[in-house]
Structure formats: C-alpha cells, structure tokens
Amino acid sequence: MIDKYDGLLAGLDEVDWANLEAGAEVPDRLRALCGEDDKVRQKALGGLFNGIFHQGSRYQASPFVVPFLARLAVAGPRPLREELMWMLTRLAVDWHDEYDVATGINIVAWRAVAAQFTPDAILPWYDEQLAVEKDEQRREQLLQARAAVAAGMPVDARDAALRSYDAVLAELPLLLALLDDDEPRIRIRTAYLLAWFPEASAGTLPRLFDLAERDHDSVVTATALVAAGLVGTLPRAGDLAPYLEDGDGLVRWAAATALIRIASSCDGTLDAGLLDRATAELAVAAVNPAPTPATDYNEGDFHGHIETTLRTLATGVPQAALAACLPRIERDRNGRRTRAALDRLFPAPLQSPLPCYADLPAAQAQLVHALANLEHPWVGRAVAGQLHDRGLPDSQNALRAYAGLPPVTEGWQRT
Numbered sequence: 079m080i081d082k083y084d085g086l087l088a089g090l091d092e093v094d095w096a097n098l099e100a101g102a103e104v105p106d107r108l109r110a111l112c113g114e115d116d117k118v119r120q121k122a123l124g125g126l127f128n129g130i131f132h133q134g135s136r137y138q139a140s141p142f143v144v145p146f147l148a149r150l151a152v153a154g155p156r157p158l159r160e161e162l163m164w165m166l167t168r169l170a171v172d173w174h175d176e177y178d179v180a181t182g183i184n185i186v187a188w189r190a191v192a193a194q195f196t197p198d199a200i201l202p203w204y205d206e207q208l209a210v211e212k213d214e215q216r217r218e219q220l221l222q223a224r225a226a227v228a229a230g231m232p233v234d235a236r237d238a239a240l241r242s243y244d245a246v247l248a249e250l251p252l253l254l255a256l257l258d259d260d261e262p263r264i265r266i267r268t269a270y271l272l273a274w275f276p277e278a279s280a281g282t283l284p285r286l287f288d289l290a291e292r293d294h295d296s297v298v299t300a301t302a303l304v305a306a307g308l309v310g311t312l313p314r315a316g317d318l319a320p321y322l323e324d325g326d327g328l329v330r331w332a333a334a335t336a337l338i339r340i341a342s343s344c345d346g347t348l349d350a351g352l353l354d355r356a357t358a359e360l361a362v363a364a365v366n367p368a369p370t371p372a373t374d375y376n377e378g379d380f381h382g383h384i385e386t387t388l389r390t391l392a393t394g395v396p397q398a399a400l401a402a403c404l405p406r407i408e409r410d411r412n413g414r415r416t417r418a419a420l421d422r423l424f425p426a427p428l429q430s431p432l433p434c435y436a437d438l439p440a441a442q443a444q445l446v447h448a449l450a451n452l453e454h455p456w457v458g459r460a461v462a463g464q465l466h467d468r469g470l471p472d473s474q475n476a477l478r479a480y481a482g483l484p485p486v487t488e489g490w491q492r493t
Contacts, residue, residue: 083112086149093142099231100129101139108146111158119158127165134172136238138231141245144169148249152256163256163267170246171274175239179376180335180386181343182308183274188240195234197227246271250278257285262295269298270374273305283310287317300332301373307336312346322355328369331380334359335387342390357396360384364399368409381406382415405445413457419445420464428469435481443481446470450477455490462492 087108095101103125110122130140144166151162171177176188193199204224211217232238256268269289272282283306290302303321306314318340321333334356341348341356368380376383381403388395405423407416423445435443449465452458458474466472471480474489 083150083154086154087112087146090146095139095142097229098137098139098142100132100137101142103129104139104143108143108150111150112154116157119155123158123161123165127168131165131169131172134174135235136169136232136242138238140169140238141241144242144245144249148246148252152252159256159259160261160263160267163253163264163271166246166249166253167267167271167274169242170271171243172239173377175243176236177274178386179383180339180390182339183276185276188236192234192237192240195232195237197230200227200233247275247278250275250282254282254285257289262293262298265289265293265295265298266301266374269302269305273301273308273375276309279309279311283314287314290321296326296328297371297373299326300328301375303329303332303336304339304373304375307332307339310336310340310344312340312344312348315340315348315352319352319355322359327363327366328372330359331363331369331384332373334363335383338387338390342392354394357388357391357394360388361396361399364388364396364402368406377409377411379409379411379415382410385415401441405441405448407445407457408448408451409453410457411454413460416449416452416457416461417464420461420468424468424470427467430469432469432480446477447481447483450474450481450483452490458490459493462490466492 090105090108093101095104098104107122107126107129110118111126113119113122126143130137130143147162147166147169151159151166154162171183176185176191177183201224204220204227208217208220208224211220227233232241250272253268253271256264259265259268269286272278272286275282286302286306286309290299290306293299293302299321303318307318310318315337318333318336321329322337324330324333337348337352337356338360341353364381364384372378372380376386385400385403388399404415404419407419410416423442435446438446449458449461452474455474462472465477471477473491475485475491478485478489
C-alpha cells in the first residue's frame with residue numbers, strides 16, 4: 079500500500095522509537111500518512127501532531143520525526159503537504175518561543191539560554207547531589223533522573239524546542255524546493271517557515287527575493303517580503319524599496335513591515351527617507367480594513383502586527399496609527415489587544431440607559447462592531463465580564479443587535 083513512499087520513510091525502523099519520549103506510536107502514524115484513505119491520514123496526522131507537539135511542548139522524539147515530515151512535505155501525498163509544512167513550522171517556532179513577530183528569532187540568545195540545560199550542563203548537578211545524598215529513596219530518584227538526562231531526555235522547554243528547531247534547520251535545503259511548487263499555499267507556507275531561520279539567510283534570502291519578484295499571488299509575495307525582512311540585513315533594504323510603490327496594498331504593507339524590522343533590528347542606519355516612507359505606508363494601512371486574504375504572520379491579526387511593528391521604532395511612532403489599530407481587534411487571537419482596547423476606549427461604565435449605537439464616538443462604535451464580529455469566540459467569552467461591567471451587551475448576538483447586525487448561530491456569551 080505504501081510502496082511508492084517507501085523511500086521517504088527510509089531509516090524509520092532504525093530509530094529506537096520505543097525508548098524515545100513520545101516516540102512509541104510515531105512509526106505507525108508516519109506509515110498511515112502514506113496510505114490511500116484520507117480519513118486515516120488525517121487521524122494519523124492529528125495523533126502525530128498531538129503526540130510530538132502537545133500544546134506547544136516538544137519531546138525527545140520530536141526532532142527525530144522532522145526528517146520524515148520534511149520528505150513527506152516535499153514528495154508525499156499532496157493533500158497533506160500544507161499541513162505537514164505547518165507542523166514543521168510549529169515544531170521549529172511555536173507561538174511562545176524565543177522570537178517576536180516584528181523582530182524575528184534572537185537565535186544567539188536562545189542558544190545561550192538553552193545551553194544551560196543540555197545534558198552536559200545538567201549532569202554535573204546530578205553528580206553533585208548524588209555525592210552527598212544519604213537517603214536511599216532520594217538517591218534512587220536522582221539516579222533515575224540522571225539516567226534519563228544522560229539518555230538525552232530534555233529537561234527544559236527551551237532546550238527541547240531548540241532541538242526541534244535545529245532539526246528543521248537541517249532540512250531547509252530540501253524544503254527550499256517547495257518555493258517553486260505550483261500551489262500558492264505551499265509557497266506561502268515555505269516562505270513563512272524561512273522567516274524564522276536567520277542563520278540560514280545566506281541561502282534563503284536570495285530565494286525569498288526571487289519568489290517575491292516572480293510570483294503573481296499577492297499573499298505569496300507579501301509573505302516572502304516579510305520573511306526577507308525578518309532574516310535580512312541593512313544591505314538588502316534597497317531591494318525592498320520598490321515594493322513600496324506596488325499596486326497591491328498587502329504587498330506595500332509587507333515591504334514597509336520588512337523595512338521597519340531592518341531599521342529596528344540591524345546594525346547601522348536605514349536611509350531616513352526610506353524609513354519615513356515605510357512608516358507612512360503602515361500609517362495608511364492602520365486606518366483601513368485588514369486585507370482579505372492576509373498573511374499568516376501574527377496569526378492573521380493584521381492590525382496587531384502593524385501596532386507591534388510601529389512600536390519597535392526608536393522615534394517618530396505615529397500615534398494616530400496606533401489609535402487607529404486599537405479598536406480593530408476582529409482577529410485578535412489571545413485577547414490581549416481586545417482587553418486593552420476595552421480599557422482604553424471604555425474606561426468607565428456607560429450611562430444607563432445605554433446610549434444608541436449611532437451616538438457612540440467613532441472609536442467606541444468601531445470597537446463594538448469588531449467585538450460583534452470576533453473571529454475567535456473564546457476571546458469574546460473571556461471579555462464578556464468586562465463588557466458587562468461597562469454596561470455593554472455581554473453576548474455576541476446582543477452586541478450584534480445593539481450594532482444593528484443580524485444574529486449568528488451559536489454566538490458566544492457570558493458564562
């Protein structure tokens with residue numbers, strides 16, 4: 079059944095999966111990915127992801143899976159390729175790893191911290207404890223823990239994550255081929271992945287600029303440009319400048335975002351005129367609706383990305399642009415911006431009876447409209463208490479009725 083993919087799984091049985099944390103079910107799940115039944119493949123994919131990447135944690139087996147995922151992403155079943163690229167990205171840089179969406183990976187700092195928790199760094203501590211420990215039960219516990227560390231068991235999340243990151247880094251030469259794939263979503267996922275590997279920029283940066291220049295899909299181009307900014311350096315800033323004149327607003331936003339990242343994060347000084355043009359472009363984007371479709375950066379929260387980027391500027395942060403971003407929280411995923419917007423725009427409870435929606439100040443009305451259209455219902459549920467305390471409707475459909483919008487099925491509400 080899987081003969082056509084045998085080469086992609088070469089070496090699978092040479093890994094001692096049974097003795098790797100979270101590894102026992104990996105071989106069967108990888109083989110199931112190569113089957114013909116899509117439901118079986120999807121079940122295997124979900125089980126694999128939850129097993130080696132549970133709520134952001136990486137395990138001893140996680141980096142060992144990466145080479146097989148990379149091969150399958152390049153040449154495995156086509157329906158799985160986008161999800162496999164997303165899995166590789168998450169294994170490398172989950173949302174809470176050592177990076178910022180506006181400045182990229184600080185790999186030097188990450189490696190320095192992770193080095194404190196490698197087996198070579200931790201084992202001497204166990205030896206010191208064992209040298210003085212007299213209690214037999216405690217000694218046995220220490221010996222078991224020391225044996226696990228000596229066998230390569232990660233003891234710190236930053237070390238565990240870095241092992242997976244480095245495993246994906248090693249596969250980038252293979253994955254670069256996907257920048258030429260005929261499916262835009264695969265090109266997007268590949269360019270997005272490359273954004274988080276500054277150590278590989280000598281090989282990836284020319285490919286990202288090439289992709290941006292030749293691709294006709296604006297989301298692909300924008301993803302590549304932001305990635306180029308995240309791994310690029312001052313000498314390449316000029317390559318971004320022409321895109322500030324592009325006819326597509328998403329592409330202009332991406333070029334401006336990339337230029338401000340370079341200005342904020344790289345040694346040297348970006349040309350003041352170029353920086354001013356980039357800042358002005360983001361200020362324009364801030365007052366307009368988010369483009370559809372947008373990129374995957376900042377989990378799709380377009381205005382949140384603009385706000386974060388502008389705040390990295392050393393001087394001249396356009397306050398009007400930050401104010402314009404404040405109520406645009408439709409795609410806020412973790413609720414931070416939504417809570418901040420409520421605190422800023424509704425600092426005190428509204429009078430009773432509730433004023434008409436049409437009589438609210440523009441920013442307040444915009445926030446109410448955005449709350450009524452939240453893409454992530456858990457954020458609405460999380461701030462429903464804040465809404466109630468401010469005298470605002472505390473369920474999605476009540477907010478929608480207040481704003482003159484039709485109801486939705488199963489809207490969020492206060493619990």
